Amino acid sequence: MKYIIGTRGSKLALAQAEAVRRRLEEAYPEDRFELYVIQTKGDRVLDKPLHEIGDKGVFVKEIEEKILSGEVQIGVHSMKDMPSRPAPGLKFTRAWKREDPRDVLILREERRLEDLPEGAVIGTGSRRRKFQLQSLRPDLQVVNIRGNVDTRIRKMEEEQLDGIILAAAGLHRLGMQERITRYLEPEEMVPAPAQGILALEIREGETRLQELLDALSDEETDLAAEAERGFLREIGGDCHVPVGAVCRRQPGGLLRLDVMFGDETGSRMAFASVLGRNPVQLAKEAAVSIRRQMAGTVYLVGGGPGDPGLITVRGIQMLREADCIIYDRLSPPELLEEAKPGCERIYVGKADRRHTMEQEEINRLLAEKSLRYETIVRLKGGDVYVFGRGGEEGLYLAEKGVPFEVVPGVSSATAALACAGIPVTHRGKASGVHVVTAHSKEDALTEIDFEAMAGGKETCVFLMGLGRLEEIASRLMEAGMPPDTEAAVVSCGSTPEQRSCTSDLAHIAETVRNAGLVSPAVIAVGEVVALRENLNVYEKRPLFGKRYLIPKIGESGSRLKELLGRQGAAADEVCVGTIVNTGKRFSAEELKQADWLIFTSRNGVDAFFEGLAESRLDVRCLSGCRIAAIGGRTADALKQYGLYADLIPDAFHSDALAKALKQRLSPGDRVWYLKAGNADGHLRSLLEGCCSLEEIPVYENQAAVPDTEKLRKPEEYDGILFTCASSVERLLKVVGEEWRQCPACSIGPKTTACLKKCGMRHVIEAGRADYEGMIEALVNGNSWL
Missing domain, CATH: 3.40.1010.10 (Tetrapyrrole methylase, N-terminal domain)
Structure with missing residues (x-):
């Protein structure tokens, strides 16, 4: 029978595959064996370290594809290049006798590692080798070098490297032992797992071929491969982190497994050595030892x-x-x-x-x-x-x-019910509680002692049982629980999506089915359910069950969403902009000339004080300034820097601020307006002629493209909450016309004007231009504008 052997095309890979072919030909002269060269990603990309181009599969994927397709029957690889598990549909045969597993040092001029001068340069493409070498000689420089054996030796000469590190096995197979300067013992440098062992890979189900290959295996090597690759699997190692393992037979038949593991930077490494007879157990023990250190x-x-x-x-x-x-x-x-x-x-x-x-x-x-x-x-x-x-x-x-x-x-076993007004215990009604899961691993109702639950006074709580509700109710009634026992189901407890149903035990399943409740849900059965009528305050909050959309500036969650949640509403947020500081710097002399500082947002406050700090100045430079702020949040931001605003208008918008300032300003006053670079000139126009106003951009409200893929349909929202005009323009620019039918809540006059200009049909405006004012407008049902 004819067998095709797949291999990479490097000189070493061909030497390995040819050695396999010759041995098979000698052992099975009645069969034919031919080589087929396949180029892999690892062969094509030679200008990057291995950890930058992918995992260990970069040297094998293309060969494995040929095996799976049937074009190739046997893949020959260096086992150290193989992932810890073969690809689906493939398997490794038992290992043949390994070559020398050690790493070796090839020096260009010196004959000993100890003779290399301080700062000598060594080439290797392996982090494992790099980090262990530097633990032997911290003064050495290690540079990346990739390519086949001949290429690396040539680069050593051309680039005047002092030396390179290679695997002994490759040099032996190429007949190049004379180039080796020094063998690095495992106690100095732990080799890669399965280094020196060939991996023979075939399709699953190829019984005859597996028997042919296994008959030529070596027991000691097979045990070593099982231990070393077992450690690789246990530790979860890949080419991104340095990992080493070598297993050797000891006197008396014992196996010794030496391993190492390091982080990606080489700043931490751990080593372990374990003895035993079972390679699988050795791998587990070694991995535990490493984890305890790392x-x-x-x-x-x-x-x-x-x-x-x-x-x-x-x-x-x-x-x-x-x-x-x-x-x-x-x-x-x-x-x-x-x-x-x-x-x-x-x-x-x-x-x-x-x-x-x-x-x-x-x-x-x-x-x-x-x-x-x-x-x-x-x-x-x-x-x-x-x-x-x-x-x-x-x-x-x-x-x-x-x-x-x-x-x-x-736990939702208590919290979800509490949020629905159901205490799991209550004096005179329930002195205890049974909490059980109703869902088993076999996707059936769990083994529950319904007789014990039905015969007591305790509240019965079932988790993960919504799909089994009818069966649960039937089993409780069969066990003797009265059909008129109070029962409740709470879906999505403690969230704005919470929904609850109550009924008697005989009808609870039908009631829940008609209500369309969904999981996760908690089921409660017992007298305490009757207390829900007076204790259910959670679902009576003014905005409970409503959902709003908030176009926000910045990635972090907004306080507006938190305030909505306190009133029982759910909120989705979509980012329409980001705040970027301009990096404005100041001098003490400039600040002394300012009579007033105007802040209209928290962002302006933060950006100004960041610029102040970068200028190596602090609040002492503001001793001659008075400060005006729009809104409580802006004033609160100033307090965090140890300052209290001298002027906060009653209404939180530019018109009110300008009106209040005009009563205090004189034409000679120099006023700094710390603003967004893309803010309009409305405030300037209002203060023109009554002072010397200088607009100083300290931040930019830069547009971000809203991710509309995550939005619900417009009809699923009870409203959109707009906190600035730019949010209006940015959101409505990317959504469809149908969104203009959605109710909108505006924070103030400028935002309202923008909403009207953009064609929003239903708009309410906060009575006070802050988040709390918006919430009040929603709760009180402000009239549509």
Whole structure:
């Protein structure tokens, strides 16, 4: 039978593949074996380090594609270049006897590492080699060098490098042992996992071919490959981080596995050595030892029942410190806004019967990220240990040697019901509570002791049971609970989307079905449900059930959204602009000449004081100035810098400010207006002739293209809240004509005028030009303009 052997086209790869072909031909003369050269991405891109062009698959992907298509039957690779797991549909045969696994040093002139002068230059394309070499000789310079063996040796000569590091195995296979200056023992430099071992890759199901290849395997090498690659899998290593492993047989039949692992910068490295007979167990023990030295801390954080305000203080603290946040569907999305810049965010969403990532994958991800980051937050809905599988994650981390802490959260089992006016315990009605999950791994109703629940006075609470509500009610009644027992279902508890239904046990399923409630939902059965009539204040807030759209300036969440939430409303935000300071600088002499400073926004205050600090000045330079501010928020911003405004008009707009200033200004007064560079000239026109006004741009309100893909349909909003005229223009420029039918709430006259000009049909205006005024307008139902 004819077999095609796929290989890369480098001199070394061809030598390896030819050695395999000859051995197979000698062992199986009745079959034919031919070579087929395939170029890979790793062969084409030679001007970048390996960690910059992809993972280990850059040397194998194209060959694997040929194997899967049937064009090639056997792929020959250096096993150290292979990902820790073969591609789907492929497998590795047992390993043949390995070549020397050590790294070697080739020096251009010197004969010993110790003889190299301080600052000598060594070339290598491997971070693993670079960092370990620098631990032996911190004074050496290490530069990137890529290419085949001949190319690297030629570059050493042409670029006058003092030396290079290569794998002994490659030089041996090419018959170039005489070029080796020194072998680096594993105690000096731990080799790459499976270095010196060939990987023979075939399609799954090729039984005869596997038998032919396995018959030529070497037991000791196969055990070493299992241990070394097992460590690579356990540790989650790739080409982005330095990782090494070498397994050698010891006297008495024991195996010794030496490993190393480092961070991406080489500032931290850990080493471990373990003894045993089972290569799989050795790999696990070595990985645990490394993690105990290197791993950051994983914080299992309960995010609360849905309202972002119900997370604990400790939970918020950890989110702000996190280098990586791994979150799921029930984590309040607003909490991600607490993350610091550069924090990696990974969604692993889990919904009923739909998983972005299975739990086992999440567990592995937590352990892998612990070796990359100092602080990892696993953000979960509710409480970590209340049906949140946090215990499974904690046990896995403990087994893997990863330090972790638990930050408990508020469970929806109590909070969602409380927000619906249902206390789970109440004197005379319920002295306790049963809390159970109604959903098993097998997608069926869990094993629940309905007799115990039906026969007691405790409140019965079911989580993850909305799809099984009818069955739950039937089983409780079968167990003896009266059909007229009060029951309730609370959907999306503690959020603006909260919806509740109450009925008796016999009819609760029908009531909920007609109401169209959705998960996540909490089910409560018991006398305490009757208290909802008097305790349900959450759903009686003035704006409960309404949803608004806020075009905002800047990426962070607005205070307006927070104020809406206090009144029970939901809000979506869309960014229409960013604030960029102009970098204006000042001198003490200039400031002494100013009689008044005018601020019309918090942004102007912050930008001015940033410029003051950059000019190495402070508030002492303002001793001769009086200050005017539009609005309470602008005045509050000044207070944070230790200043109190001398003038705050009763109405928070330019006309009122100009009217109040005219009563205090004289024509000789010099007034500085600290403004946005793209603000209009309205205030200047109002003050013209009554003072010497100088407009000083200290920031720009720059336009941003709104991400309209995330918006709901206009009819799903009860209104759009506009806080400035620029937001009106920027949003309406990119949305359709139908959005002009949506009700709009304006912060003040200028914004209202812009809304009318842009064709908005229904507009109400805040009685006071601030966020609180807008909320009052919505709550009080101000008349349409």
